[in-house]
Amino acid sequence: MGPDPGSASCHVAELRQTYLLEGASNAASVGLDIGGTLCKVVFFEPDNAVNGSIPSAQYDREVEVDTEGPGVSGRRNECQDSPEGICGVSELRGRVNGQRGAALRTLVEETNLENSRSSSSDHSRQLEDGNGKPGSENVQNGAEGHDGVAGTSRQETSGGNILEESKWGSPEGSEQPPPRKRDGGNGDRASEDSSEKDRCRDGSGGGVDDVENLWMSSHEPIVLPGKGTLHFKRFETWRVEDFLALTRTHSLVSRDKVIGATGGGAKKFAHVFHEQAGIQLRKEDELKCLLKGIDFLVRHAEDDSFEYEIDAYRGGAIQRPLHSPEHSDDGSGDDRRQHKAFPSGKGSLARGIRSSSLTRLGAALEGAEESAYPYLVVNIGSGVSILRVDGRHVYERVGGTSLGGSTFLGLVSALTGCKTFREAIAMAAGGDSTNVDMLVGDIYGGDYTEMGLAATVVASSFGKLVQPGGDGKVAASPADLAKACLLMVTNNVGSLAMLHAKAAGVKRILFAGSFLHGNKVAMKLLSVAVEFWSKGVMKAVFLRHEGHAGAIGALLSGLDEAFFL
Ligand SMILES: Nc1ncnc2c1ncn2[C@@H]1O[C@H](COP(=O)(O)OP(=O)(O)OP(=O)(O)O)[C@@H](O)[C@H]1O
Ligand SMILES: CC(C)(CO)[C@@H](O)C(=O)NCCC(=O)O
Secondary structure (H helix, E strand, O other): OOOOOOOHHHHHHHHHHHHHHOOOOOOOEEEEEEOOOEEEEEEEEEOHHHOOOOOEOHHHHOOOOOOOOOOOEOOEEEOOOOOOOOOOHHHHHHHHHHHHHHOEEEOOOHHHHHHHHHHHHHHHHHHHHHHOOOOHHHHHOOOOOOOOOOOOOOOOOOOOOOOOOOOOOOOOOOOOOOOOOOOOHHHHHHHHHHHHHOOOOOOOOHHHHHHOOOOOEOOOOEEEOOOEEEEEEEEEHHHHHHHHHHHHHOOOOOOOOEEEEEOHHHHHOHHHHHHHHOOEEEEOOHHHHHHHHHHHHHHHEOOOEEEEOOHHHHOOOOOOOOOOOOOOOOOOHHHHHHHHOOOOOOOOHHHHEEEOHHHHHHHOOOOOOOOOOOEEEEEEOOOEEEEEEEEOOEEEEEEEEOOOHHHHHHHHHHHHOOOOHHHHHHHHHOOOHHHOOEEHHHHHOOOEHHHOEOOOOEEEOOHHHOOOOOOOOOOOOHHHHHHHHHHHHHHHHHHHHHHHHHHHOOOEEEEEOHHHOOOHHHHHHHHHHHHHHOOOOOEEEEEOOOOOHHHHHHHHHOEOHHHHO
16 A cells, blocks of 8 residues: 555655656666676656657667677677778767767756655665764765765875875865766765665555565666656666566566667576566677767766866875876877866865766867777776777777676675675775785885885785784774775776776776776776876776666667667
8 A cells, every 4th residue: 555645755655656667667768787796777768759759770670689799708899780890080070070969968857866865864874873984974975976085095105006095185075076967966876875775665566565675776867858868777686586577567668578688697587588577688798788888978978977187186195106207298298288277286076077088089079189099998897897999889808807896895795794885885985904905014114115116005905914923813894804805906907907008008998887886985096096007198087877888788779879869
C-alpha cells in the first residue's frame, strides 16, 4: 500500500517513485554496460516532439544478438563500423564542425535535487555514525565541491608515487567543477551517492519491493536540446536479476526489444536477459563503446570533461625531477601559457578546475593547428584498460593492469571491514598512509638526493607493516590502511599511464571508470603525477559521467548517429 494521498509522505513517495523510474518509463532506447562490478544504465527519453521517431542504426534492424565484439588486447581497430575507414584529421574536423551546433547542456531535474538534498544528509549521518570521521561528508559528496582532505596539507613528493596532495589551495567547499550552465552540479554528485542510502519504495506491491534498493546512483541527466534527455543509473552487477524484475514490473523494456549492451556481462548474462525478461542484447565490444561514449561526451557535453589546474596547487611542494627545467619548452608552450592564465596559490577549485583541453580542442577544430588526437584513455574499472586513441574509430588497447578499482575496494574491505565504496573512499581521505607505507625518508633518513627522490616518496607500499626487529606493533588505523590502498592503486595506475603515454607520444590522458566516482583524492594524485612526470607537457582529463561512457556508447551503437548531430 502506498502512503495516504495528500499527505506529505505521499508527496515524497511520489518524488521517489519518479526518481526511481526517472527516464526509464519513457525510454525509447537503453544502453547497458555490464561490468565486473557495476552495471551502468543509460536511458534515452525523447522529447515529445520526436517521440517514437528515433532512427535506428542500420544494423539495429539486422541485429545479430550473438555477434562477438572485436578482440581487445593488442589489436588495432580501424573504423570497424565507419564507412570512412581510417579517420584522417581533416575528415574529423569536417564532422566536428558540423556537430558543434548541437552542443549539449546539462541540468539537474527537481526530483534529483529533492532526493539528493534529503538523502545526502541521511548518508552523512550514516558515515559519521559508522566512522566518526569528520570530513566524511566532504568526500561522500563526490569529486565536485569537496576535497575530503581539507586541512591535511601533507607534502607532495618528487616521485611517481605521490604521497598525498598538498595545498590544493581552496577553502573547503569552494572547489567546483568547470562552469556549469545550471546550478546543481554538486547536487548531482550528491544524488549519486545519496541514492545508495535513499532507497525508493513505490508501495504498490509487486516486484518493486524486490528491487527497491537497486539503483545506486543517478548521475546528472544530459539534455539534448530538441531531441531528448539521457538519464543515468547504476546498480551492482550481481543484482542483474533484480534489474530484470524492475523492467518486468514496470514494462520498461518490451519483451521483443533488442537493447545495446556492452561489458563482459553482455556476454555472460545474455541468456538471463532473454530467459527472464525476453530481452535480446545486442552485444557491442566494451572498448569500442567506451570510446564512442567518451567521444560523445567530449564533443557534445561541453563541460563533462575537465582537468585540474595543477599550477594552482603546486605551491612549490613538488620537487622537479632531476635536470628538468622549471618550465619545459618542447612545443607545448601554449598549454603552459594557459596555465599562467589561472590564478595560483590559494585559488578556489572553481578556478582550479576547467573544462578539458580535449573539449577545447574539439571546439576549436575549425582551423586549429592541433588535433585532439592522439590521446590515451585509462579506464579504471574493476581492472584497468589503457588505450591509445588516434581517431574516432582508430584505437589500440596498449596495456592494462589487474590492480584496479576492485583491488582497492577488495583490499579495503578485507582490511577494514568497510561495506561500500563510498565508505572506503571516505575512510581513505581521513587516513595517514605514512603509518603504513615505507617512505624514502624511512630508508635514507632524508631525501635520496642523487636520484631526485624526496624523503616523502613512497618507497614501498605497506612496507611499514613489516618491521624487522620491532615489536610487531604498527600504529595503523583502518583509515590509514584505506589511504595506503588508495595511494597504491592510484600511483600504480598513474605510473603505467605515464609509461604508455610516453611510448604513445600523447599529450593528454583521459581517465575514466567508476573508480574515480567521487574519488577526488585519486583524481588529484593522477593530475599531479601526470603534470610532474611530463614536466608539465601532459594533462590528465576526467569525466563527470566517469563510469557511463561505455553505456552511452552501447546506446549510441543502436541509433543513427546523425540523430544527435
Ligand atoms: N557504489 C559502488 N560500488 C562498488 N564499486 C564502486 C562504486 N562506486 C565506484 N566504485 C568503484 O568502481 C569500480 C568499478 O568501476 P566500473 O564500473 O568502471 O568497472 P566495471 O565495468 O564494473 O569493471 P570492468 O570494466 O573491469 O568489467 C569498483 O571496483 C570500485 O572501485
Ligand atoms: C578484463 C577487462 C577488460 C574487463 O573490463 C578489465 O577488467 C581489464 O582491463 N582488466 C585488466 C586486465 C589486464 O591485466 O590487462
